[in-house]
Structure formats: C-alpha cells, structure tokens
Amino acid sequence: MKKSVIIVAGGKGLRMGSELPKQFLPVGGKPVLMHTLEVFRKYDATLQIILVLPKEQQDFWKQLCKEHGFAVEHLIASGGETRFHSVKNGLALVQAPGLVGVHDGVRPFVSVDVISRCYDLAKEQKAVIPVIDVVETLRHLTDGGSETVSRNDYKLVQTPQVFDVELLKRAYAQEFTPFFTDDASVVEAMGVPVYLAEGNRENIKITTPFDLKVGSALL
Numbered sequence: 001m002k003k004s005v006i007i008v009a010g011g012k013g014l015r016m017g018s019e020l021p022k023q024f025l026p027v028g029g030k031p032v033l034m035h036t037l038e039v040f041r042k043y044d045a046t047l048q049i050i051l052v053l054p055k056e057q058q059d060f061w062k063q064l065c066k067e068h069g070f071a072v073e074h075l076i077a078s079g080g081e082t083r084f085h086s087v088k089n090g091l092a093l094v095q096a097p098g099l100v101g102v103h104d105g106v107r108p109f110v111s112v113d114v115i116s117r118c119y120d121l122a123k124e125q126k127a128v129i130p131v132i133d134v135v136e137t138l139r140h141l142t143d144g145g146s147e148t149v150s151r152n153d154y155k156l157v158q159t160p161q162v163f164d165v166e167l168l169k170r171a172y173a174q175e176f177t178p179f180f181t182d183d184a185s186v187v188e189a190m191g192v193p194v195y196l197a198e199g200n201r202e203n204i205k206i207t208t209p210f211d212l213k214v215g216s217a218l219l
C-alpha cells in the first residue's frame with residue numbers, strides 16, 4: 001500500500017517570536033525540520049515525503065539542505081493562509097489509493113514506534129490520531145468562575161494523523177471553518193469517527209522558546 005506524509009511548516013511562528021522561522025532553528029546542531037524529515041525516513045525508506053513551506057522560505061530551505069548535506073528525498077508544496085490551507089496544498093500532490101499522514105514540521109521528537117502504530121492502524125481504521133493522557137488537573141471556565149473537570153474525559157492530541165487518502169481528500173474539499181484546528185476535526189465534520197492511538201510524551205510541538213529548551217534536553 002502506498003504511503004505518504006505531508007509535513008506542514010507553513011506557519012508564521014508568532015508565539016516563538018524569533019527572526020529565523022522556528023522550523024529552521026537549530027536543535028542539536030541542525031534545523032528542527034531536518035530532525036522531523038529524518039524520523040519519517042527512518043520509519044520507511046519508500047515513504048513519499050511532502051514538505052509544505054511558505055514560498056518565500058523555499059530557496060532558504062534548499063540552501064540549508066546543501067549546507068548540511070541533507071539527503072532525505074522530498075517534494076515541496078507551498079504554504080497557505082492557515083494550517084488547513086497548507087495541508088490542502090500538500091494533499092494536492094498525493095494520489096489515491098493509499099495512506100497519508102499529516103505531521104507538524106515542528107514536532108521533531110515523534111517516535112518511529114508512534115509513526116508505525118498510526119500507519120498500521122489506519123489500514124483498518126481509516127482515520128487514526130496519536131494522543132496522550134492529561135497529567136495535570138483540568139479546570140473548565142464558567143460564567144461565574146471555574147470548576148474542576150475529570151481529566152480522564154480528555155486526551156491531548158498529537159500528530160502524525162493518518163488517513164485513507166480518498167477520505168482525507170473528501171474531507172479537505174469541505175469549506176474551511178476556524179473550528180478545524182487539526183486534520184481529525186476536518187474528517188469528523190463529515191461524521192466519520194477517528195480512532196485514538198497511543199502517542200509519545202516527547203512528541204512536543206515546538207511553539208515557544210521554552211519548548212526549544214525542552215527539545216534540546218530531549219536530544
């Protein structure tokens with residue numbers, strides 16, 4: 001079965017606040033994005049990798065690849081206005097039938113085990129996402145104040161989110177709404193259930209300068 005992954009790195013990184021876009025910041029001597037592509041290549045030597053980058057960053061990325069002797073083969077698609085639009089641009093390069101994963105470029109610490117589990121389960125389940133337990137106490141904000149809710153009723157959602165290609169293409173043909181914060185929410189909007197798989201705690205999304213410090217410690 002043909003397998004692809006769309007690695008989205010088309011965002012602005014506003015919460016990181018760095019001049020260099022966060023996907024290019026060095027962790028352990030090389031850009032975040034190179035770690036991310038490498039772990040997918042390690043998972044499967046034949047996986048089609050599609051990297052989504054803003055148009056204006058594509059030449060810089062190619063230059064970085066030369067400088068680092070980075071040889072992981074991949075296609076490049078252009079970033080869109082939101083994550084939804086970036087995924088849609090990447091998806092245009094994927095052909096059915098098969099499985100396609102969508103992964104945040106800024107999640108370089110996903111494990112090969114988690115990638116493998118999500119693709120394996122997606123052969124049967126069609127829509128699979130990795131999640132982890134909530135380890136802190138959760139409060140829900142109400143009109144008057146706030147109240148404790150059971151953390152056992154919630155999960156934290158990660159990527160890669162893996163789908164049957166034809167299903168994901170149908171999902172992404174829907175009109176965008178701001179409620180679409182990940183790929184599962186887009187698929188669910190068609191009434192299709194999503195299967196939960198175990199993620200890995202190290203699979204953090206590098207969002208703020210604090211996450212970069214955690215990332216360096218994880219290497």
Ligand SMILES: Nc1ccn([C@@H]2O[C@H](COP(=O)(O)OP(=O)(O)OP(=O)(O)O)[C@@H](O)[C@H]2O)c(=O)n1
Pocket residue numbers: 008009010011012013014015016052079080081082083084086087104105106107205206207
């Ligand atoms: N228009 C967009 C917005 C986000 N993303 C990608 O989606 C992933 C998760 O988004 P997030 O961490 O929020 O990245 P940014 O949108 O860049 O960050 P911020 O919200 O702080 O600006 C990132 O890999 C980001 O590059 C994307 O491909 N295209």
Ligand SMILES: C[C@](O)(CO)[C@H](O)COP(=O)(O)O
Pocket residue numbers: 083104157158159181182183205
């Ligand atoms: C897809 C995601 O990483 C799952 O946790 C998350 O929803 C991305 O959110 P963001 O708003 O782009 O940070």
